[in-house]
Amino acid sequence: MSDSLGPKLQSPLFDQITIIGLGLIGSSLARAAMQQNLGTTVIGFDRSPEVRARSRELKFATSIAEDLAQAVREADLIILCAPVGANAEIAEQMAPHLKTGAIISDVGSVKASVVAAISPHLPQGVHFIPAHPVAGTEYSGPDAGFATLFNKRWCIVTPLPDSSEAAIAKVAEFWQACGSNVELMSPHHHDQVLAITSHIPHLIAYNIVGTAAHMEAVTQSEVIKFSAGGFRDFTRIAASDPTMWRDVFLNNKEAVLEMLGRFTEDLTALQRMIRYGDGDGLFDLFTRTRDIRRNIIAEGQETAAPDFGRRSESEPQK
Amino acid sequence: MSDSLGPKLQSPLFDQITIIGLGLIGSSLARAAMQQNLGTTVIGFDRSPEVRARSRELKFATSIAEDLAQAVREADLIILCAPVGANAEIAEQMAPHLKTGAIISDVGSVKASVVAAISPHLPQGVHFIPAHPVAGTEYSGPDAGFATLFNKRWCIVTPLPDSSEAAIAKVAEFWQACGSNVELMSPHHHDQVLAITSHIPHLIAYNIVGTAAHMEAVTQSEVIKFSAGGFRDFTRIAASDPTMWRDVFLNNKEAVLEMLGRFTEDLTALQRMIRYGDGDGLFDLFTRTRDIRRNIIAEGQETAAPDFGRRSESEPQK
Numbered sequence: 001m002s003d004s005l006g007p008k009l010q011s012p013l014f015d016q017i018t019i020i021g022l023g024l025i026g027s028s029l030a031r032a033a034m035q036q037n038l039g040t041t042v043i044g045f046d047r048s049p050e051v052r053a054r055s056r057e058l059k060f061a062t063s064i065a066e067d068l069a070q071a072v073r074e075a076d077l078i079i080l081c082a083p084v085g086a087n088a089e090i091a092e093q094m095a096p097h098l099k100t101g102a103i104i105s106d107v108g109s110v111k112a113s114v115v116a117a118i119s120p121h122l123p124q125g126v127h128f129i130p131a132h133p134v135a136g137t138e139y140s141g142p143d144a145g146f147a148t149l150f151n152k153r154w155c156i157v158t159p160l161p162d163s164s165e166a167a168i169a170k171v172a173e174f175w176q177a178c179g180s181n182v183e184l185m186s187p188h189h190h191d192q193v194l195a196i197t198s199h200i201p202h203l204i205a206y207n208i209v210g211t212a213a214h215m216e217a218v219t220q221s222e223v224i225k226f227s228a229g230g231f232r233d234f235t236r237i238a239a240s241d242p243t244m245w246r247d248v249f250l251n252n253k254e255a256v257l258e259m260l261g262r263f264t265e266d267l268t269a270l271q272r273m274i275r276y277g278d279g280d281g282l283f284d285l286f287t288r289t290r291d292i293r294r295n296i297i298a299e300g301q302e303t304a305a306p307d308f309g310r311r312s313e314s315e316p317q318k
Numbered sequence: 319m320s321d322s323l324g325p326k327l328q329s330p331l332f333d334q335i336t337i338i339g340l341g342l343i344g345s346s347l348a349r350a351a352m353q354q355n356l357g358t359t360v361i362g363f364d365r366s367p368e369v370r371a372r373s374r375e376l377k378f379a380t381s382i383a384e385d386l387a388q389a390v391r392e393a394d395l396i397i398l399c400a401p402v403g404a405n406a407e408i409a410e411q412m413a414p415h416l417k418t419g420a421i422i423s424d425v426g427s428v429k430a431s432v433v434a435a436i437s438p439h440l441p442q443g444v445h446f447i448p449a450h451p452v453a454g455t456e457y458s459g460p461d462a463g464f465a466t467l468f469n470k471r472w473c474i475v476t477p478l479p480d481s482s483e484a485a486i487a488k489v490a491e492f493w494q495a496c497g498s499n500v501e502l503m504s505p506h507h508h509d510q511v512l513a514i515t516s517h518i519p520h521l522i523a524y525n526i527v528g529t530a531a532h533m534e535a536v537t538q539s540e541v542i543k544f545s546a547g548g549f550r551d552f553t554r555i556a557a558s559d560p561t562m563w564r565d566v567f568l569n570n571k572e573a574v575l576e577m578l579g580r581f582t583e584d585l586t587a588l589q590r591m592i593r594y595g596d597g598d599g600l601f602d603l604f605t606r607t608r609d610i611r612r613n614i615i616a617e618g619q620e621t622a623a624p625d626f627g628r629r630s631e632s633e634p635q636k
Contacts, residue, residue, distance in 0.1 A: 134547045137624035153546055192535045198547025204522055209607040211584045217510045224613045228471055229452045229516030230555050232620045235611035237548050242604035249592045266529045274567045286560035289527040293553035295542045302550045306455035308626035
């Protein structure tokens with residue numbers, strides 16, 4: 001087992017932590033919470049009986065509850081890790097069973113609509129502190145999780161105007177113990193930042209993979225064979241969970257359409273440069289885009305290995 | 319040193335191999351040719367005095383020539399590895415010095431325009447066999463090269479209607495000894511295949527990185543911090559060599575504009591689905607795109623490690 005998250009806490013942050021939704025993110029979070037001693041007990045729940053059964057086999061939580069009410073009744077921290085579109089229903093169903101003083105948080109990739117979906121259902125006396133860990137892989141389900149998924153990644157916490165400072169601090173402490181760096185911002189600003197850093201990249205990756213699947217001049221088998229020329233990098237994020245991403249686009253419509261408009265405008269300008277043979281314009285853009293990657297590597301958000309380290313398949317890194 | 323290219327040849331394929339242009343591809347090719355005993359001598363040349371000096375220090379060739387005429391005079395195989403836009407001038411300058419029976423090849427990412435640029439300058443009695451190894455990293459220059467760059471990657475050879483079968487076979491043998499799988503197709507078809515598998519992916523990666531650099535609502539530092547949500551995958555290919563890519567777009571204009579038209583059409587349809595909340599349409603596309611990645615992994619053109627193996631920074635792979 002890796003100890004790269006640092007030493008585990010001497011005493012737990014919470015008495016009971018409950019995680020709703022045991023896919024990649026939820027099951028990773030349960031593993032991290034157990035490994036780091038963040039709760040005296042860590043309870044998991046998933047609406048799918050198969051996922052509950054598999055999660056018991058994987059033993060990544062203290063126990064897996066059989067129903068939502070039982071899962072949340074004694075919880076001091078509840079983290080919603082289901083697809084964003086399921087949040088309103090979960091909030092409504094669990095509301096009558098919440099303990100006074102409980103903290104409700106989530107991991108959704110969109111925040112303004114999550115706040116709008118969850119807040120109206122929550123009773124007085126509980127704290128809602130939305131959050132979004134910017135981490136993931138292209139795999140889904142409880143088997144795909146691992147305790148260090150959030151290590152050295154950012155977790156964005158988006159408190160509401162009336163959020164309790166103590167509850168915000170508790171949620172931040174939780175994520176820091178999972179290895180994350182925590183940043184606070186408003187739900188609205190979060191949605192703009194994620195539209196450009198995550199949602200639009202996923203959208204255009206899904207789109208080009210779709211375009212490539214419908215060529216007449218080029219066969220599917222040629223696309224696959226010669227994908228090392230660039231295409232395959234896009235297929236990784238276009239293999240992400242379809243339910244999650246459907247919900248992201250339906251729930252961050254405004255920011256996504258705004259940024260997509262800019263992307264398309266810029267692409268039209270680039271298309272024009274190609275059509276009219278403006279080599280200097282192309283060279284200029286292609287030079288500027290190099291710097292941003294250097295900065296991402298310098299900030300520790302990326303590996304500097306050539307070709308994402310794929311080279312290590314055949315030869316050791318320099 | 320890696321032995322993953324297999325045993326080196328008992329006797330060289332060529333007496334003298336000359337490589338013109340000693341960047342990532344040219345210097346990798348020289349290293350592979352030396353390691354695999356593909357030529358009795360391997361001569362390098364680059365028009366930049368700095369690159370020549372550095373290449374001598376790196377010792378990846380038998381020797382580095384001081385001028386083009388001297389580099390090609392005795393060569394049995396000449397491979398042009400300069401940016402595509404430089405090919406016409408190189409062909410014109412080297413033409414008077416070529417040995418009868420010499421094979422001229424190249425590594426350009428576009429083929430029809432390379433054929434048009436080079437063919438008119440070549441004298442009778444030499445063989446021109448264009449080729450394109452589909453391999454690379456985001457790094458440039460003689461230091462970035464390594465002998466196994468082409469291992470298990472495809473090399474597309476695009477013979478002309480009157481190409482000699484013996485010369486085609488010799489070039490194919492050369493690439494196979496560098497570890498590549500060889501496929502033959504026409505220059506025109508090559509350009510269509512690469513437009514979708516490589517040129518369009520690069521173009522939209524350059525474009526989104528450019529778009530992200532000009533937001534008012536989101537700062538550059540936020541883009542960098544939260545890039546792990548998807549954006550950073552695009553920055554890798556948007557960090558590729560600007561000169562090479564300018565030349566690619568100027569020289570494969572027709573196929574790139576055609577495929578870009580389809581990409582934009584599909585993106586407009588996707589944008590409409592988001593605007594009108596067509597969740598089923600989104601889910602359907604996002605499900606179909608998963609298969610193509612599975613096939614790329616099955617074909618050995620990609621690693622199956624989650625997150626491109628970035629996870630290995632903090633925890634061993636499953």
